[in-house]
Amino acid sequence: xxxxxxxxxxxxxxxxxxxxxxxxxxxxxxxAGQVVVSFWSGTDPTVKKVLEEELLPKFHKENPDITVxxxxxxxxxxxxxxSVAFTGGTGPDVVGSGYGQLGSMIxxxxxxxIDDIIKxxxxxxxxxxxxxxxxxxxxxxxxxxxxxxxxxxxxxxxYKEAGLDPERPPRNWEELREYARKLTKRDGNRVxxxxxxxxxxxxxxxxASVAFTRGLKNLWDEAGGxxxxxxxxxxxxxxxxxxxxxDKVTVPSDQQAAAGSAFxxxxxxxxFLQSQLYAAIDRNAPGALGVAIxxxxxxxxxxxxxxxxxxxxxxxxxxxxxxxxxxxxxxDSMWAMYRAAGFQPMMxxxxxxxxxxxxxxxxxxxxxxxxxxxxxxxxxxxxxxQIIITQLEAIYVGQKSPKDGLxxxxxxxxxxxx
Amino acid sequence: MDRGSRTVADGARQGRGxxxxxxxxxxxxxPDASGYLLIAPAYLIYVIYILIPVLAVCLLSxxxxxxxxxxxWVGLGNFRQxxxxxxxxxxxxxxxxxxxxxxxxxLVLGLVLAALLNRRIRGxxxxxxVYYFPNIVSTVAAAVTWLWILDPANGFLNRLLGLLxxxxxxxxxxxxxxxxxxxxxxxxxxxxxxxxxxxxxLQGIPPQIYEAARVDGAREVxxxxxxxxxxxxxxxxxxxxxxxxxxxxxxxxxxxxTQGGPANATTTLVHQIYLNAFFYxxxxxxxxxxxxxxxVVAAVTLVNFRYGQQGKLTGVA
Numbered sequence: 001x002x003x004x005x006x007x008x009x010x011x012x013x014x015x016x017x018x019x020x021x022x023x024x025x026x027x028x029x030x031x032a033g034q035v036v037v038s039f040w041s042g043t044d045p046t047v048k049k050v051l052e053e054e055l056l057p058k059f060h061k062e063n064p065d066i067t068v069x070x071x072x073x074x075x076x077x078x079x080x081x082x083s084v085a086f087t088g089g090t091g092p093d094v095v096g097s098g099y100g101q102l103g104s105m106i107x108x109x110x111x112x113x114i115d116d117i118i119k120x121x122x123x124x125x126x127x128x129x130x131x132x133x134x135x136x137x138x139x140x141x142x143x144x145x146x147x148x149x150x151x152x153x154x155x156x157x158x159y160k161e162a163g164l165d166p167e168r169p170p171r172n173w174e175e176l177r178e179y180a181r182k183l184t185k186r187d188g189n190r191v192x193x194x195x196x197x198x199x200x201x202x203x204x205x206x207x208a209s210v211a212f213t214r215g216l217k218n219l220w221d222e223a224g225g226x227x228x229x230x231x232x233x234x235x236x237x238x239x240x241x242x243x244x245x246x247d248k249v250t251v252p253s254d255q256q257a258a259a260g261s262a263f264x265x266x267x268x269x270x271x272f273l274q275s276q277l278y279a280a281i282d283r284n285a286p287g288a289l290g291v292a293i294x295x296x297x298x299x300x301x302x303x304x305x306x307x308x309x310x311x312x313x314x315x316x317x318x319x320x321x322x323x324x325x326x327x328x329x330x331x332d333s334m335w336a337m338y339r340a341a342g343f344q345p346m347m348x349x350x351x352x353x354x355x356x357x358x359x360x361x362x363x364x365x366x367x368x369x370x371x372x373x374x375x376x377x378x379x380x381x382x383x384x385x386q387i388i389i390t391q392l393e394a395i396y397v398g399q400k401s402p403k404d405g406l407x408x409x410x411x412x413x414x415x416x417x418x
Numbered sequence: 419m420d421r422g423s424r425t426v427a428d429g430a431r432q433g434r435g436x437x438x439x440x441x442x443x444x445x446x447x448x449p450d451a452s453g454y455l456l457i458a459p460a461y462l463i464y465v466i467y468i469l470i471p472v473l474a475v476c477l478l479s480x481x482x483x484x485x486x487x488x489x490x491w492v493g494l495g496n497f498r499q500x501x502x503x504x505x506x507x508x509x510x511x512x513x514x515x516x517x518x519x520x521x522x523x524x525l526v527l528g529l530v531l532a533a534l535l536n537r538r539i540r541g542x543x544x545x546x547x548v549y550y551f552p553n554i555v556s557t558v559a560a561a562v563t564w565l566w567i568l569d570p571a572n573g574f575l576n577r578l579l580g581l582l583x584x585x586x587x588x589x590x591x592x593x594x595x596x597x598x599x600x601x602x603x604x605x606x607x608x609x610x611x612x613x614x615x616x617x618x619x620l621q622g623i624p625p626q627i628y629e630a631a632r633v634d635g636a637r638e639v640x641x642x643x644x645x646x647x648x649x650x651x652x653x654x655x656x657x658x659x660x661x662x663x664x665x666x667x668x669x670x671x672x673x674x675x676t677q678g679g680p681a682n683a684t685t686t687l688v689h690q691i692y693l694n695a696f697f698y699x700x701x702x703x704x705x706x707x708x709x710x711x712x713x714v715v716a717a718v719t720l721v722n723f724r725y726g727q728q729g730k731l732t733g734v735a
Contacts, residue, residue: 004452079696079697080696083485083696083699087485087486104699108485108486108699110486190571190580190586191571192571200680201591201676201677201679201680202677251570251571252570252571252588252591254591256677257565258562258565258674259565259569262571267571267572380698382698383697383698386693386697389679390679390681390682391681393679393680393681394680394681396680397591397592397593397680397681399593399681
């Protein structure tokens with residue numbers, strides 16, 4: 001029988017041993033002389049799969065002296081984790097970030113310009129300008145863009161049902177409205193299929209896509225000042241409200257819904273879907289997806305978002321990190337990502353022809369990419385985005401008029417910059 | 419030897435010649451040294467992961483801390499800013515409404531269900547499990563399921579209402595129905611817990627009281643209002659306070675189902691803390707909201723301690 005003292009001693013020893021064992025996490029075995037590059041990115045499951053199973057192993061094969069330690073997370077949790085990591089000094093060397101996050105990272109000095117590492121890169125001229133210029137701030141590039149494009153989308157099968165020509169999408173707002181009326185299906189008063197998907201929630205991307213066709217350059221300027229409350233923005237909202245309230249051609253929709261927006265689920269005939277979801281639509285409704293340049297009134301500019309791959313301000317191995325970024329945007333990697341992820345707008349000009357042959361709408365995607373614009377990059381983007389989302393919702397549900405709602409959003413946005 | 423019967427001589431014997439660290443420590447900690455040592459690891463975890471962060475939040479709430487860059491002392495500036503922030507005032511209003519309206523139906527229905535299931539009926543075990551089931555389902559899974567049910571175009575609920583010829587609201591897309599819908603989900607989720615606690619309380623009521631009432635001619639309804647409800651009053655008070663505290667801290671279903679919209683119609687205090695801290699990096703301001711929330715919850719808890727008759731809850735151990 002053990003004494004009390006022996007029991008206490010053994011308990012403390014056991015606890016201490018358990019704590020020590022749990023703290024001593026196994027480290028991956030690395031050879032001497034290995035350079036380690038840590039790579040974090042928010043991503044969706046399709047891109048995650050091709051990165052982990054194909055591209056990163058290939059990179060290691062081509063660069064046996066470089067080990068890439070990856071952390072690929074869902075977008076919802078990515079920014080919180082990477083923010084904490086950078087604050088704590090354990091941020092990655094190469095970081096993939098969305099538009100909103102990049103502005104914040106630049107403002108917090110967590111990332112550095114990549115101009116020096118891509119200078120002299122032979123592939124530079126082969127990458128679409130939007131991929132290189134979207135990540136510019138104050139004349140410096142902070143990342144290369146893996147794009148997620150938003151051309152105009154429609155369902156050819158629904159067009160045929162409604163007696164519309166599936167190869168002739170609307171070319172202006174008047175036609176868009178006419179088509180939406182013809183494409184809407186009802187069961188009594190209930191709309192069972194919307195003529196157009198107008199997301200009430202998280203609708204800033206849709207609003208921008210339509211407002212761009214009205215001549216609006218962007219929702220914000222380079223410093224984060226509001227541009228959406230001018231005549232183009234107000235006219236756009238008035239047009240969308242006419243579609244919703246007078247024509248009743250919509251169903252309630254959320255751009256970020258877990259199950260997908262109305263167009264994604266087939267509950268709407270037209271919309272502005274993000275290109276990364278094309279593969280899913282092709283699987284569910286083969287041959288039904290139509291892609292077009294946005295209906296011009298008078299402009300055809302489209303919205304492009306996506307993931308920037310950039311360099312941490314404290315990257316330990318800048319040269320190795322640079323090699324990884326260039327590898328991810330090599331022609332082979334871009335093609336592999338396109339094939340394995342199901343869809344990816346092609347950033348390489350040299351692959352445009354091959355890309356066009358793959359799917360009937362790919363040439364339209366490339367043309368749209370050439371005339372696409374992304375958000376400006378500024379530190380308070382996430383807050384500014386939330387402001388416009390809230391006020392758009394207030395307009396859609398009738399709490400405010402388009403003019404009042406957009407003016408209120410502009411006032412709140414200006415306070416951020418101030 | 420019984421720890422409590424040490425003599426002065428024993429203490430002197432322990433200290434005599436005890437100049438080692440262990441001996442000094444033992445003298446300082448007294449006869450309960452071993453107890454302190456055993457609770458030390460848990461207490462250390464509490465200090466590192468709870469006490470220090472709470473103190474840090476209190477400090478941050480008085481600054482303009484934004485995760486990086488310079489930050490300055492603003493005193494009560496963040497707290498003053500709260501009342502001019504329409505997002506905060508809307509969140510406070512929504513939180514109070516949510517907490518209040520999940521509480522009363524949750525208590526009433528919980529008591530009624532407990533009373534109905536406090537009898538010998540067929541399938542009693544099955545019914546108890548069915549009503550308790552929502553309480554053990556994860557909030558996230560429940561929220562995603564309810565998103566499907568409440569979809570205005572294709573959700574189960576609107577299809578059912580359509581079949582019955584009733585109006586089909588836009589639920590989470592309409593400010594007038596979004597918060598009520600979330601309240602409904604909150605009541606559904608908490609019902610089982612309230613029912614189980616009330617069941618325990620009811621089973622502590624002596625059956626002779628009901629027998630005596632029956633002999634005196636009381637109907638079941640009379641017995642329910644004049645015997646059951648008064649005798650479960652301490653349990654009701656306990657559930658009231660717990661429900662209020664939980665209601666004030668609602669977040670998961672807001673984040674999953676509405677993200678605070680449409681047009682801030684469902685944003686709550688914890689949702690605003692989340693946005694300000696993790697998206698906008700306004701940690702000073704988020705800390706101020708946290709302190710406000712903690713103060714409200716602390717006030718309610720103090721009321722519970724003062725009036726809740728802890729330890730005298732009928733039927734609850």
